[in-house]
Amino acid sequence: MTSQTELSATATKAPPVASRSPARRLVREFFSSRSATLGIFLLACLIVLALVGPLLVPQDPYDLMQLDLLDGQLPPGAQSAAGGYTYWAGTDDQGRDMLSAIIYGLRTSLAVGVGSALIAASLGTAIGIFAAYRGGRAEALIMRLIDLQLSFPTILVALMILAVLGRGVANVVLALVIVEWATYARVARGVAMVERRKEYIEAAECLAIPRRRILFNHLLPNCLPPLVVIATVQAGRAISLEATLSFLGLGVPITEPSLGLLIANGYQYLLSGQYWISFYPGLMLLVIIVAINLVGDQLRDIINVRRQK
Amino acid sequence: MTAWLVHRIMQSLLVVIAMTAIVFVAVNVIGDPVAILISPDANQAERDRIIVQFGLDQPLWRQYLSFVGGAVRGDFGNSFVYGMPALQVIFQRMPATLELALGTLVVSVAFGIPLGLYTGMQPNSFLSKLTLSASILGFSVPVFWLGLILIMFFSVYLGWFPAGGRGETVRVFGVGLSFLTLDGLRHLTLPVLTLAIFKISLVLRMVRAGVRDVVPQEYVKFARAKGLSKQRILFVHILKNIMIPVVTIVGLEFGSLIAFSVVTESIFAWPGMGKLIIDSINVLDRPMIVAYLMIIVFLFVAINLVVDILYTLLDPRARLTGP
Amino acid sequence: MTMLSTPGAGDAPLLDIRGLTVSFAADGGGEGIAVNDVSLELQRGRILGLVGESGSGKSVTGLSIMGLIEKPGRIAQGQILFNGIDLARLSDAQMKSYRGKRIAMIFQDPMMTLNPVLRIGTQMVEAVLAHDKVPLAEARARATEALGQVGIPHPEERLDSYPHEFSGGMRQRVSIAIALLHRPDLIIADEPTTALDVTIQAQILSEVQQLTERFGTALIWVTHDLSIVCGLADEIAVMYGGRIVEYGPVADVIRHPRHRYTNGLLHSVPSSNRRGARLFQIPGTAPSIFDMPEGCAFRPRCTAADEACRQVPHMVDEGCRQHSCFHPVAAEDMR
Numbered sequence: 001m002t003s004q005t006e007l008s009a010t011a012t013k014a015p016p017v018a019s020r021s022p023a024r025r026l027v028r029e030f031f032s033s034r035s036a037t038l039g040i041f042l043l044a045c046l047i048v049l050a051l052v053g054p055l056l057v058p059q060d061p062y063d064l065m066q067l068d069l070l071d072g073q074l075p076p077g078a079q080s081a082a083g084g085y086t087y088w089a090g091t092d093d094q095g096r097d098m099l100s101a102i103i104y105g106l107r108t109s110l111a112v113g114v115g116s117a118l119i120a121a122s123l124g125t126a127i128g129i130f131a132a133y134r135g136g137r138a139e140a141l142i143m144r145l146i147d148l149q150l151s152f153p154t155i156l157v158a159l160m161i162l163a164v165l166g167r168g169v170a171n172v173v174l175a176l177v178i179v180e181w182a183t184y185a186r187v188a189r190g191v192a193m194v195e196r197r198k199e200y201i202e203a204a205e206c207l208a209i210p211r212r213r214i215l216f217n218h219l220l221p222n223c224l225p226p227l228v229v230i231a232t233v234q235a236g237r238a239i240s241l242e243a244t245l246s247f248l249g250l251g252v253p254i255t256e257p258s259l260g261l262l263i264a265n266g267y268q269y270l271l272s273g274q275y276w277i278s279f280y281p282g283l284m285l286l287v288i289i290v291a292i293n294l295v296g297d298q299l300r301d302i303i304n305v306r307r308q309k
Numbered sequence: 310m311t312a313w314l315v316h317r318i319m320q321s322l323l324v325v326i327a328m329t330a331i332v333f334v335a336v337n338v339i340g341d342p343v344a345i346l347i348s349p350d351a352n353q354a355e356r357d358r359i360i361v362q363f364g365l366d367q368p369l370w371r372q373y374l375s376f377v378g379g380a381v382r383g384d385f386g387n388s389f390v391y392g393m394p395a396l397q398v399i400f401q402r403m404p405a406t407l408e409l410a411l412g413t414l415v416v417s418v419a420f421g422i423p424l425g426l427y428t429g430m431q432p433n434s435f436l437s438k439l440t441l442s443a444s445i446l447g448f449s450v451p452v453f454w455l456g457l458i459l460i461m462f463f464s465v466y467l468g469w470f471p472a473g474g475r476g477e478t479v480r481v482f483g484v485g486l487s488f489l490t491l492d493g494l495r496h497l498t499l500p501v502l503t504l505a506i507f508k509i510s511l512v513l514r515m516v517r518a519g520v521r522d523v524v525p526q527e528y529v530k531f532a533r534a535k536g537l538s539k540q541r542i543l544f545v546h547i548l549k550n551i552m553i554p555v556v557t558i559v560g561l562e563f564g565s566l567i568a569f570s571v572v573t574e575s576i577f578a579w580p581g582m583g584k585l586i587i588d589s590i591n592v593l594d595r596p597m598i599v600a601y602l603m604i605i606v607f608l609f610v611a612i613n614l615v616v617d618i619l620y621t622l623l624d625p626r627a628r629l630t631g632p
Numbered sequence: 633m634t635m636l637s638t639p640g641a642g643d644a645p646l647l648d649i650r651g652l653t654v655s656f657a658a659d660g661g662g663e664g665i666a667v668n669d670v671s672l673e674l675q676r677g678r679i680l681g682l683v684g685e686s687g688s689g690k691s692v693t694g695l696s697i698m699g700l701i702e703k704p705g706r707i708a709q710g711q712i713l714f715n716g717i718d719l720a721r722l723s724d725a726q727m728k729s730y731r732g733k734r735i736a737m738i739f740q741d742p743m744m745t746l747n748p749v750l751r752i753g754t755q756m757v758e759a760v761l762a763h764d765k766v767p768l769a770e771a772r773a774r775a776t777e778a779l780g781q782v783g784i785p786h787p788e789e790r791l792d793s794y795p796h797e798f799s800g801g802m803r804q805r806v807s808i809a810i811a812l813l814h815r816p817d818l819i820i821a822d823e824p825t826t827a828l829d830v831t832i833q834a835q836i837l838s839e840v841q842q843l844t845e846r847f848g849t850a851l852i853w854v855t856h857d858l859s860i861v862c863g864l865a866d867e868i869a870v871m872y873g874g875r876i877v878e879y880g881p882v883a884d885v886i887r888h889p890r891h892r893y894t895n896g897l898l899h900s901v902p903s904s905n906r907r908g909a910r911l912f913q914i915p916g917t918a919p920s921i922f923d924m925p926e927g928c929a930f931r932p933r934c935t936a937a938d939e940a941c942r943q944v945p946h947m948v949d950e951g952c953r954q955h956s957c958f959h960p961v962a963a964e965d966m967r
Contacts (some may be wrong), residue, residue, distance in 0.1 A: 429933055534736065
């Protein structure tokens, strides 16, 4: 019989390299899909555009001094009469450079959509986790509220709220948050309910860790993955909803137009062949939402696979 | 089962009642209808008369009670704009909206399910990947912009379809239906296409996700081990399991179809309920807004109920416990 | 490539697996071998216990016989001769006529094996109709009879039940009934009692034994639990790392194991320890198929391993027994 020392001497090749840190693993899994990589790339470009765009464009489309009515309704590629730059996306009826308008509109659309999604996510998650942890009547009440909220079409609820409050960026954000929070709350509560029963929470409670710490440091991180997936989908929907509301004339005001409002402005010119006023803003909107969905899809695939393991 | 059904119906009624209160309060906060109804140079006597006529001088709770009383009888008051009972106006416009919604539903299911099954079962074929990429686009594109693009392309540029309006109708049981005429179909095509592209993408993705979920399950392997044919495995074993989430989502999406008709009807000048509500909001035609919201509430609650019932019918595991 | 055969059987074996190798493509490229050069024989009406831990390749072997290996797995080499026909070379359509009729399979988790949204009757009748074009009434009658044979009371009514209305043990009986519908020559049972209570396990075991004796069905019982196999099987094959490491009549192998792994397994059974002594464990864990050790797969965990074990041990024949180990357990080495 060989001794223990001989055994260690004949040890096989070392066990596989301990898997790299979770963050790097996630990044690697994420970028294994070409469409997801494209999505992230697009999103990055859009964010950069939104942040520095105004510095790059030749014109501030909302500074009336810079507009030249004579340049109105020019098709894409036309030259401006005075300024010496090209209207790459044409101009609208007021002589606004569509490209500049689109970049400004992009900022508003992104800010409102993502902002409302973040607020709704925080609010909804907090409420959902609270409900799951509390249980009992509080939970039942909150769940009824969520059911009520979710049984109704988002657009109608938003329409009603905006009809009451009137137009304005803050109002739109408020309406979107009210419409969106329930989705997060429902998912958060469901996930929290499952996680709550798991042993690591019981263990933490046995160690008399204060409740708030348990909620934040233990429960929340484990609930995050599905919520992140939902958040990306919801962000896309929020942006689309804001655009729709603005298109209908109930969203952001004319002074701070979003892409939806730009499209609305161009609607009347569509039938006479001046498509670019509506087309390009819409194209930008499409790109944003597609990028978000590509990213969200891949995240969801990764998280689903992980949960099954 | 019946106990659960009764319980569910009670629940639905409660929701409807709760919504009447919410709707009533919300609408009464919007603007001042008096200003709309009365021309600026009417004198005080005129004002008072109109105020009394529309019951606007009563305390809020009285107004609410008379509102509920009327609602139960189907009387939401006369539209400020049309001068007719609000409900009647809505019912006149409902067939157009329902036509749009049902048409879209049929198209989405007819295309979405087969495409979803195909992409789920043959994920690596070129056609699958193409369809999947297209579905991401279809899923992301804002409906109103898509409508504009379709008009631009098919109507202005190609001239194949009309840019708006509803076609000729044929009266069936007193209701005008336009899909029975060729002209009606021509008018129906673009709006339905606009709405359906999103829905098809949704159904497709759901069915595909369902197939991906179900195929690795043990019972599929077991069915193969029994020597069953591929067709039977697909259409009986797999499909029935997928149907459950699909039916649920399709049912709920039907409700949102009716809600989103607001947008499509605006773009295509389709004379349905959606266009009505937008116009009504803009002119603050209160009875109309209230009537519309109540109809929508009722419709949604009914749809939710039907979906729940369908769910228990489809999934035998749900019957024991009930939702 | 040696063949394992049972004593006293002059005629050709029912099942003759020769050099079966099944590989799985890895996510990042490369391949792992789940079943490595496995050969075994089974005579009609005999029971073989296929024992090993998770990842040893035992389930994959069973699935290969049924032709149920799917991408990213594939049968890389070897023959699966069933009554002389090589199943590995058959098309899926041809294989279909065997599945359920000549060879049947029972899986581990009966809740997931039966489709939860279809009635038991539907699932049994379709199994009948897949191979015999008989009228519906006759199919139902056969299904009822089969349910009765596995000991399910009121079989006629239970045909209309759904799987979730049965207990775990009953569901597994239904699976067994389905397997027996066409009186197959061979049944492959992949850990059928693992998901069940110990008491139910015993019942199912004894019923399966009776039924297979009655109908003369050969049985391959795949399991990780040696104790089950002891009472049931005629022969036992132990698998590790995708290879068969030991084979022989059950009594012989249990009493005088040759391979170190078999020895370890036997000693891991709690009842073989003296009270109060530490429970024995084979140190380490089973290797992943994508990361097999060089030479003998058991080498990293074996107390008797040395340099020689860096080569794959060949099969050593000992009469009706075989093992592949350079340092087999000699009789006096047994602890």
